[in-house]
Each structure stands twice: as structure tokens, then as C-alpha cells.
Amino acid sequence: MSDIYNFSAGPAVLPKAVLEQARDELVDWHGSGMSVMEMSHRGKEFMGIAAQMEADLRELMGIPANYKVLFLQGGASSQFAMVPMNLLRGKASMDYLNTGEWSKKAIKEAKRYGAVNVVASSEHKNFSYAPGQDAWKLDPDAAFVHYTPNETIGGVEIFWTPQTGNVPLVADMSSTILSRPVDVSQFGLIYAGAQKNIGPAGLTIVIVREDLIGQAVAGTPTMFDYKTHADNESMYNTPPTYAMYIAGLVFQLLKREGGLAEMEKRNIAKADLLYNYLDATDFYASPVARDNRSRMNIPFTLKDAALDEAFLKGAREHGLLQLKGHRSVGGMRASIYNAMPIEGVAALVDYMKAFEQKNA
């Protein structure tokens, strides 16, 4: 096998131990004679896999009993519509924080279903930071407050939990879920596409407080109504069974390795390794305000953008893949989710130092 580190923003690196277990079980799961891909979602084998996976996620995140966990399809992009369609509940307006490209997409979609009040925005500063809550103009009558705790593209992370009183707090946690503990009870709804910190693309996890379910606006497609899935244990139709199985293997691994507190410790160490170097050199720079530097997605620029192509080419030759920044931002981006070992970050920093020495 080629020896590589994959810094893709998603789909992204998965734990090697999970992939090896999936390989060993692929053709015949636990002597059943079937691949998990071949199992009826209503058969006892898969029902067991799904139940264990949900229990493990509930344990890892400490999800209270009055929250449903839904295993859906369609990614965060579908949630951009499902959240307003389900949570507007006759209210006149929705509050959104604007901290980057994903916030903007969520806002654009929400506007199709009602008025959006942007409580604060960092767009005038090129999304280089997240406004503190003292700068937010919250509407006490809003249907909900939506924010993006980690902007995958901009690399802007919010490490504190907004306080929104009785207004439900909604978070797109696609690229931060499972990277550190969160207090789920402070949220009305959390959603996340799986393809960053959970498992393969094609699975979307929604954690929603039960009292927010069942008030979808007229015309909401049955499949876009949380109630459809909550009432049927995510088995109203065929769920993405294989992606759920892989996610379940990831959850078991995280439990074995010490849970989210341990993940946070490792993620801080990994992020520090790269940020400390970025701070120590002027050959590279981080565009993000210190308090909002993401631990998951680390964009950085070369002082001389004319060297970008040479940097990427050399990186690929060193087995450091998918470092090109998003087309809307440019520069570089290293996504270092839970499954990226610290050795990968160290290899990146070593390469960056060598490239600097050669080109400075």
C-alpha cells in the first residue's frame, strides 16, 4: 500500500482499524453468510447493528432521553431546507449567524421558507472570525437560532455555546461533531453529514428535541418531515444501511479510545502542532482569528502565492494529499479530523519546513 496522509475536507480519512474490520467482515458479517450491504433493514441482524450504533452515539455524546436521533440521507444541504420547514412552526422569522460559506448556503435556503434575521456576520472581514454573542442581534420571537460551529471551508470554529434562552438553538455540526464534548441539552437540533468525522458519505445524523417534531409546514415532502422518521425509528424507508454500519464501527472505536474528551485532547495537540508552526514562520500564514481557529480544518496561505502549485506538487510527492484550499478561498487547507493521526500532521509540518527552507 502507498503510504499517504489524506487531508481531504470530506469525504475524509477514516480510522484504519475501522477499514480493516470492514474489509474482514465485508463478504460475511459475523458468520451470517451475508454482507451488511445485503441485509434487509428489517432483519434481526441489521436491526441489531442499528440499535447498537444509536446506543453508542447516545453514550458518546450524552444525548438526553428527550431527544430523537434520526439517521437520514441528503446531507447538510437537505437540512438547510428541513430545518426551516420543520422548525418555523408558524413564527414570522428565523435567526441565523453568518460566519462563512456554509452559513450563507443555510441562510439562502431558509429565505425560501420565511424571513431570515442575520444576527451577526463576519462577511465584511472575509469570514476570518466569528462574532461574539455580545455582537449578535437576537430576536426573542425567532423560531430558532441557527449557526455553524465549524465552517469547513473558512476554518472558523466557535468553541462556546450560544445562549438563546427559550429560542431553540440549531447547529450544523457536520465538521465538528465528535471532535470534542458538547452539552446536547443546550441545543434544539444538531445535524451533521457523516462524511467528515462519522463515516461514509450518504448518511446524515439529526439529533432533535422531541417537542420540536411534528409541526412541519404544509407542503413539506413526507421524507422532509422529521416526524416521518421519528415515528418509524428511521426505518420509514430503507436507510443507508452500510454507511450506518461503518459509522457504528467508528463509534465503537471512539468509545474504546476514551470518548470525546480524549478526542478533544488529541485534536488540540494536532491543531497546536500546525498552528504553532504557522505562528513561528512568516513564510506561511493563518487567515483566521486566534480564538476561532478550527481544530478540524486549517486553512493557510503561502506568503508567495506563486509557489502554491509547487507546494502542492511536492506535497503529493510526499504522500500528503488533498491540501489544496477550497476554490472560494484559495491557498491551502489541511483537514485533520479525528481519524487523522498526529503523525500525519507532523509529516505535513516537516514538509512545510523543508519547503520553506528550500524556497525562503
Next chain:
Amino acid sequence: MSDIYNFSAGPAVLPKAVLEQARDELVDWHGSGMSVMEMSHRGKEFMGIAAQMEADLRELMGIPANYKVLFLQGGASSQFAMVPMNLLRGKASMDYLNTGEWSKKAIKEAKRYGAVNVVASSEHKNFSYAPGQDAWKLDPDAAFVHYTPNETIGGVEIFWTPQTGNVPLVADMSSTILSRPVDVSQFGLIYAGAQKNIGPAGLTIVIVREDLIGQAVAGTPTMFDYKTHADNESMYNTPPTYAMYIAGLVFQLLKREGGLAEMEKRNIAKADLLYNYLDATDFYASPVARDNRSRMNIPFTLKDAALDEAFLKGAREHGLLQLKGHRSVGGMRASIYNAMPIEGVAALVDYMKAFEQKNA
């Protein structure tokens, strides 16, 4: 490995050669150092996989150039809403044929978006047949005509293609796609969940004539608008990459084995084996009219329903799995998609004969 045959209606048996190749490539795809699950959907490796897969499907089905092939999520259940939302195009009414449980679900969802004219129904005969086109009351001004060429639950298949003139024909081919050749040019839109004859659950394929794209009703979620996906080569957001890869392996296998004409030949032989026995005994019976007997899903009943449990228990002991009929129909159902070898059907018939001899 246990030696079993899996008659699940979906997710269902996959070709052993595909599973073995997937296993061999799971941790490291073609020396890339990455699992397909870990690949960026915008990276050259996965873009290549996706392009090859679409080309192979186009070749297998003979899809004309003026049709888009979309790789979506959400299953047929999402298409039940997407079809009317996209294809109503200001018309007053939609035509639907009602031949079973899946037709009924499609009709129920469509009614949320406009008037539905049921052109014919076999519900009064317990969905035991499909009305011929001479019995259909088509509306020449309908937005489209929707039918279900194979009812997975009832086992009712329509082997002829309805003639609807200028009104676009829409087919839910979830459980018949790739089982025999079809003339795609006669359809406005074909959709299919993958988990029967294509690949793992979590992938939905839509084949749609280009002129039908781009007229979604107001309020259609961006992710439910075919134009979103058609304009972005199904990469508007992250597609279900691993399910697409497995589907691609299935398509390559079908091509190697002789394409859909060869599949049809094999499927006829498999279905005949079981139906001929059902016709030769009065211990078991097929509830479906001869002309509409599905080649993919074969329901049958025991004359004495009190023996059902013993039949299923013995079947499991013989490694014949998932034969219990759908809860809405009762009795038994053997789903024998492309990937079910004729040896599996022969083993089932052998068991049925032995069970009959013991209990007649």
C-alpha cells in the same frame, strides 16, 4: 462462511464477485493508499469512478444523449414528492396507475402537490393483476403518467410499455431496473432505489429527459429540484460515493456477463423454475395473474397458512433466508434479483418439495 441464499426484497443479495472485489479494494483502492470511502468526491480518483459508472449504466440501458442520469439520495420515497414537484409544470392534474402498495404510496404523496387521476386500479382484486392499457382512462392534458412496472410487495410486473403519446411516462423501476432491456426513449423519467438490483441502499438513480428539468414548483427544496443535480453532475453536494462505487462494480459485472438481454434470459429461467413448480402443486399457490407474474419478487402462499411458521423455520435451517411475505400481504415472498443464482432458486424449490412431501 455459512452457505445461505438471501431472498430479501431489498437491501438484497449482491454478486459475490462484486463483494470480493470490494473487500480486496476496501482499505487501498488501486494503490491510491485510500479507501473509496475516504476519497474526496471532487478528487480525480472518485471523479474517474463516477464517470466510468455513469458511462457503463448508459451503455447497459442504452440511455439516449438527451437524458440526464442523476445519482441522488433518499430512495423512491423521495421521488414520490420530487416527481410531482418537478414535473407538474403548471398542469392541473397527474395520471397514476394503481397496482399495489408502492403505487398507493406514490399516489398519496402526489396528492399533496396537485390533483391525481387514477387511470386504473386493481385494488378491488387485492392487487393481483395489472389492468391492461385498454382499461386505462388517460387524461391527454395530464402533466405525466406514473406507473410501477414491478410492485415489490405484490409481485405484479408489467412487461409492456404504456403508450402515452405526448404525455411523459414516469416509472418507478426500483425492483425491475437492469433485470431486462427497456427502451428508455419511451420514458420521460425513470427512477430506482439502488438496494435491489443496483447496489447498496442510500443511492437513488434518476434518468430524466432534459426538457423536463428546470420547472420545479415554488417552494421546492433546492435538493429536491432535479435542475440542482443536473447542473452539477450530481455533485452539488457530496453524493453517496461508496454506494456509487459498488453500483459501478455491479454495472461492470453485468457488462462482462452479457448485459441486460442475458440478464433477462437468466431471470426468465429462474422465475420459470419457481412458477412451474407453483403451477404443478396445489400445496402452494401464486396469487398473481399469469401475465403479471413478477420475475423479481415471487409471492406465494401455503394452502394451509397454519404451516407458515414451520415452513419459514425449516427454510432458515436450510439456509434459505428472508422468505417471509410482506406484512401487508402475508404468506411467502422470494425476491430473486439479478444477483440470485439459479442454484438458489433450485435450492428453494427442492426445499418446498420436501416440505410438501412431509406435510401434504
